[in-house]
Structures are given as structure tokens and as C-alpha cells.
Amino acid sequence: MRKVGRPGTVGDIAIATVTMAALCSGVWLLRGAAETQAPPQPSVAQAVADTGPGRFVASALPPSPPDRIRIPSIRVDAPLMGLGLTRTGSLDVPPARYKNLAGWYQAGTMPGETGTAIVAGHVDNTEGPAVFYDLGAVRRGSTIEVDRRDGSTAVFTVDAVEVYAARDFPDQKVYGAAARPELRVITCGGGYSSTTGYQGNVVVFAHLTGSRGR
Template sequence: MRRLGNAAIATVTAAALCSGAWLLRSGAETHAPPQPAAAEARVDPGARGSAAPALPPSPPDRIRIPSIRVNAPLMGLGLTASGSLDVPPAARGNLAGWYEAGTTPGERGTAIVAGHVDNADGPAVFYHLGALRKGAVIEVDRRDGDVAVFTVDTVEVYDAKDFPDEKVYGAAARPELRVITCGGGYSRSTGYQGNVVVFAHLTGSR
């Protein structure tokens, strides 16, 4: 796919991830996914530590987040006809996707990974994403055999109407990663009201 860069993603909040199908079917609002702590949300993503040298471009195959027990394959995602980020098939709960027309995880710039918080059968791949804390490790297996290791800078939650496109998708001068799922308030009529976004930067490779 032609490399478009993240500027091609216009006013996107990954809304297709956010139906809340399981909560709607089970009436389990009391078991909604964890949300970022207020202290985490107040951290300035721009105030980050040093980064490891950028890796050459290579498509990713798998994402692992040990602290929340994520170990999932990655599929390539494009854009929908309306210009929003496409999403993995909802029926495949343990599957995430990356924006394959943009930056690959580990190279200089902002790489984008997205996945469902739940589906009709229950919690999905990023159900516990809001429980991540600063300093947590995210590992991405790449097709060239390298593993890109990222460290979480902050975890934030945004209402859909206030989603900061430039802050999330904007260009970066070093290797960075955004991991996105649904979060915020939940309505039985419209699903989740916003998105949880993890901000991380490359701190090593192996």
C-alpha cells in the first residue's frame, strides 16, 4: 500500500470499535472496562524520556503487552470510504490491527495500532488497555525478525467529540506508538462515548 502518513486519517476516533455489543447484550455495565486513572490522564505526552534509535521500516506481525496479558496477531488496516480508520473483524476478539499506510512500529514517526474493547461474546483484545500505567512495556514483533520495545508514557481517555486528532495521529520526530480502543462513558443506545489512547515511545529492540 502506498505510504500516506497519518495525515490521511481525518477526524477519526475509531468509532467502529465502540459498539459495546457485549455490555448491551449482557446488561453488564457494572463490568465495564477499566479507564485510565486521573493521574495518568494528566501526564503531558510531550514530556517523555529518551528514545532508542529508529528501526528501518518493517510490517508488524504481533503485539504483546505483558502487564495486561495481551498477546495478539496484527492485521493491516486501511481507511473506510468516509476516511476513518478501518477496524479488525469484530468476531475475532484476539486480533488487533495497524494502520499500514502510515508508519511501521519502530521506525521514526507515529505508528497506529487499534483493536476492539469487546464484542458480542465478551471482552476483546484491548479490554484492559485503560488499566495500563506509565512505564509499562509494549512489544511488537516485526516481519524482519526484530522486536520493537516501547515504554508507555501516558494513557488518556477522550470523549468522541473532543478527540485530539493531531495529538494522537500527528507526526513525531522519533519512533512512537499509539494504541487505541474504546472507552469513556457508555450508553446502551450508542455504545462507548470515547476512546482510550496509549502513548508510548521506542526504548529498545532485540
């Protein structure tokens, strides 16, 4: 597995299956209780990226660490913590015990500046649904807001929502460098196995379309 390149850019990293394994155990579903059910998954229609020539892109913002993410369509309003790398070079994950906590890759692009910013969070924990349980229900055209430490809010519009099996995860498409301000929001999804947990990942692709505040 490739390691992260120079600090400050996502570039050609491959976080992929080793990274997401810690997010994807699906301990809650292992209970087999009648009230448990798998999280929603995106439809094929949501996987068609809306990136035509008329698609508005806002000017990039200056660098500023993010503190909070909101996805109104699925009622997400969660703090963000910085994530580093494990000793194997994969992305670390937020502590599972905090179900309403997401993380961002702090050695990479900051949400709002030019490049590909990465946010990841758990789909569930031992107590039930976690911060990105409903991520697969996000639709193209939805809004994602990221509050930044300089007092500004970066506003992103969703281009596509896709689900990938771990063995087919498109590293470059998800993590590769971008010439405009883009955001990826990632959690677990796809098929589910009682022995290995979730078999893939849900990925939301979005780009910057506005900002508020400073």
C-alpha cells in the same frame, strides 16, 4: 473529516470518531447481564506524559511490517493485521468476530521507524471482552512489544494513557507526525450509552526505548 495524506506517513490524519464507531458499539454490555461490567478506564495520574529531557529514546529501526503486539502488564499477546481506509476516508477496523486480533494502519508509519504508528483493536464483542478490554489499566512506564517481520522486536515504553470523549478527540495529538519513533494504541472507552455504545476512546501513548533480534 480530513483524509490521510501521502502513503507511508500518518502525518495530519484525523481518524477519530467515525473510525472508532465500529470499535465502540459495546454489544456485550447491552445484554445487561449481572456479570458484565465496563472496562477499566485510566486515572488522571496516568494522563501526565513522562517526556522530560532525560527520557531515553532508542534509535529508529528500518521499516518492517509488524506481526504481533504484546502488552505484558495486561496479558495482551495478539496478532496484527493490516488496516486500510474505508470509502469515507476513516480507518477500517479488525473483524469483531476475532476477539484476540488487533490491527495497524498499514499506509502509515511502521512500529519502530520514525513517526507515529497506529494500532487499534476492539474492547469487546458479542461474546465478551476482546483484545484491548483492559487497555485503560495500562500504566505509565509499562512496556509494549511489537514483533516485526524482519525478525526484530520493537520495545516501547508508555508515556501516558488518556481517555477522550468522541466530541473532544484530539486528532493532531494522537495521529500527528512525530520526530521520534512513537506508538499509539487505541480502543473504546469513556462513558457508555445503551443506545450508542461507548462515548469515547482510550489512547496509550508510547515511544521506542529498545529493540531485540535482528
